[in-house]
Amino acid sequence: MRNPPLLRLTWVAILCTAGCAAGVARAQPPSTDPYGVHAFAGSAPGARQAVPDPPQRPLAATRPPSWPSSDPGTDVAHRPSPPSFLPEGTPGEHGSPLEQRGTSRLPGRTPDTGRLERSSGHADVAHAKPFFGAHVVARVGNEAITVSDVLAQVPSIVDRNREQMSDDDVESQREALTRDLIRAMEEAFARRNGPGDQWIIQSEQLRAQMLGQILKMQIQTLLVFLDAQRNIPAEGLPDVRRQIDDGFDKQMLPDLMKRAGAGSRRELDEFLRGQGTSLEREKRTFFQQTLAQQWIRQHVDFDQEITHEQMLQYYRKHPDEFDREARTVWEHLCVQFVDQPSQQEARAAIARIGNRVLGGESLAEVAKDASQGPTAADGGRRVWPDEDRYLSEELERAVHGLPVGQLSPIIRDWRGLHIVRVVERTPPGRVSFEEAQEEIRVQIREERIQKQIDQYISELKRRTPVWTVLDPPQTP
Secondary structure: OOOOHHHOOOHHHHHOOOOOOOOOOOOOOOOOOOOOOOOOOOOOOOOOOOOOOOOOOOOOOOOOOOOOOOOOOOOOOOOOOOOOOOOOOOOOOOOOEOOOOHHHOOOOEOOOOOOEOOOOOHHHHHOOOOOHHHEEEEEEOOEEEEHHHHHOOHHHHHHOOHHHOOHHHHHHHHHHHHHHHHHHHHHHHHHHHOOOOOOOOHHHHHHHHHHHHHHHHHHHHHHHHHHHHHHOOHHHHHHHHHHHHHHHHHHHHHHHHHHHOOOOHHHHHHHHHHOOOOHHHHHHHHHHHHHHHHHHHHHOOOOOOOOHHHHHHHHHHOHHHHEEOOEEEEEEEEEEHHHOOOHHHHHHHHHHHHHHHHOOOOHHHHHHHHOOOOOHHHOOEEEEOOOOOOOOHHHHHHHHHOOOOOEOOOEEOOOEEEEEEEEEEEOOEEOOHHHHHHHHHHHHHHHHHHHHHHHHHHHHHHHOOEEEOOOOOOOO
């Protein structure tokens, strides 16, 4: 099963950077038949084109509905409360909150409303339920990974693909991923505390796989981080921390503040807390990940020689990897209904930018300036088939049917109005060895690096006990 694009989390992806080649668009001569509201290619004169009213923009949400909330208006009547993970009196075991004794216990989510319990005295604290975010979902030696630690990874996971999405898509992806992870962890705890041999539906399996990918990367990072702490001399650790913290302040902090639109650290921290993390947590995570990345390089040889004969053997051994299906490179101009006040304004907007291209302007420059498509920042250039992006039936028909170099008429689908142009088509076939050499070199290098990393991580796991909530329960 192919992993979702947001969750391609590997050490090789973190440690290695690959480049991509950009194509050159073919020029399209000006046309005497410009785009217009009443007449354009494919439309009969006077025909009315049905364009739906723009959908209402959803209100921005700062916290997913399934998170604990103190808002008395929160409707959680149909949401199951977190299961009872462990009997009383067993603090610190797998699946339990980090703190369960005395006044140090965190407020919990009430079974009937899911809202945070508030303490008004020692009697309340004594009967408080542990906060859901404090429950342990994995352990690496004596270190714990909690529900909150998992959810704090969501913004960075979504940000890895931020350039491919609009702002609305980023927010919806973040909320959807958060909801799915919360549900996956609740389901995992329920399975551990429920009867054996439970039947699991496919959607639950997919959520568990997604949670497993995130936990795997967090566990590996923590294993390497702890190994570094054990082996770096104690007197040298403060200097290492100062250097990494300085890197956070110079590299990460300005970017975080820009994305949050924050003018101060306090505003940034408030924004991050609305997303389920905090400035202190982000700084701690940056320190752990950076130290782990630096330390793992001590155990990996990145400069192993790759000979011509080794590349040729790889090509002959994996011929199917170099079979290519038909490929279409195309350019895209888009006006989204959600960003227009009316259907007339949407049609006028797409007609204006289409006429600019027909008037001689570069489609790539027009896309960067006025298009609202997912690749507008890259000049509207797209490739089909594209595993990471959905294409409506209307656009797919146009991309398959248009002659190379010809601008399409205005195309309408559920999302908006579009103009496309096919740049080139490549028929299916097998890439020659000469063309594939660089790809083969990168593949062999990454496989060797991953093998060394896997061996190192396996050795750390032999020395350090690791547990996750997804592990099957041990039978007595």
